[in-house]
Amino acid sequence: KRCLDDSGECPAFAVDYRNNRCFKLDRNTQGRGQEIVSSPGKSYFEKICVRAAIPPQCRENKWHFERVPGRELRGLDDRQRTLVQSRRDCIEACLQETTFLCRSAEYDSATLNCRLSRSDRRSNPQEYVTAATTVEYLENQC
Structure with a gap:
């Protein structure tokens, strides 16, 4: 508080x-x-301050994404974006995705890749695995 x-x-x-x-x-x-x-x-x-629109049902939440360094959802990427400059840009891409409900993303700061997924660590816990130290798992809490 x-x-x-x-x-x-x-x-x-x-x-x-x-x-x-x-x-x-x-x-x-x-x-x-x-x-x-x-x-x-x-x-x-x-x-963090995101430039994307926050869904109405989520505006009162104290946080919108959970971040877990060194973890990823293996093999469940629905869209991949390259040359994404920051974790915030990856989060914004997830929030702005329109072809599916983006429930999670992974951002790799070494390769500047952002992978978006309709799955998360709760829907597919067996695929939630250790990743490179440059990868961050980002879970949409909206």
Whole structure:
């Protein structure tokens, strides 16, 4: 709640569920993606501003996408876009997809590939696998 009240002064926060603590952070992972380390019982949240229209049913949500570094949905790509410059651009491509409901995407920062899918890790858990460290799984929460 404190982070929401601070508006632009809170680019990120972390939650330690085991110790019931929340940490306001003064910077995000822009250019520092490899510094984030997975830790059981903890979550990291980061504010981003997308230029795509947010669906009406999702506008009140506190977050619209979950990001998991180093994971992907194997073999379930419905559309691939090349030369996508950022994770935000990949998220926007997912939100703007019109030929199918984009439930997830993967962004590879090394190849600049963005893969869109009508599936997600819940609909196909057996295909949710470890990927290269440059790949980020992005799940639409709308």
